């Protein structure tokens with residue numbers, strides 16, 4: 529038996545995905561849904577405007593190149609609604625990125641992108657807007673991502689910032705084999721220095737603090753995987 533999220537006090541975040549390419553739209557929707565976000569997909573600007581008229585959204589992932597109304601034109605419609613926007617732009621177009629930011633987008637991401645990067649950016653933007661606040665319960669741990677506090681069986685655990693970031697990375701990617709390099713880049717925010725033992729050392733300490741000696745499993749030649757028993 530492995531872990532399951534208990535969504536106690538979980539605040540549902542509504543995200544509108546505006547992207548005309550179905551495979552990309554699906555990939556984003558599935559990845560976000562897996563993180564607990566509620567998603568709506570619009571496949572052109574007009575459909576997006578329609579959804580925006582009828583529903584409340586906490587964040588919009590907006591492709592620039594769209595049929596009917598493009599992403600930039602749609603910004604005129606979105607701005608008064610004060611919903612944070614992350615643009616999806618083509619790799620070649622620096623001008624598009626600058627234009628998107630000038631039009632009031634919170635951030636942009638360049639295609640092709642790694643889903644994990646999009647998730648990280650969404651997380652940052654939601655936190656900036658104080659919308660990502662939520663309580664997570666996993667195994668015997670309770671995590672308040674707003675106050676960054678962690679409890680085990682009701683007892684608060686004191687973690688360093690690095691340990692907390694590590695914990696959240698695993699909690700958000702349960703049962704997924706995580707490469708040492710990926711873990712390092714996600715938590716330290718820089719390229720993995722070859723042969724670094726930083727990840728292993730911090731995971732050792734995190735395991736002890738949260739009592740996850742048997743849950744945070746080392747995977748030979750890869751990295752780690754979280755397997756929380758319930």
Ligand code: CA
Nearest residue numbers: 548591593594
């Ligand atoms: Ca497009």
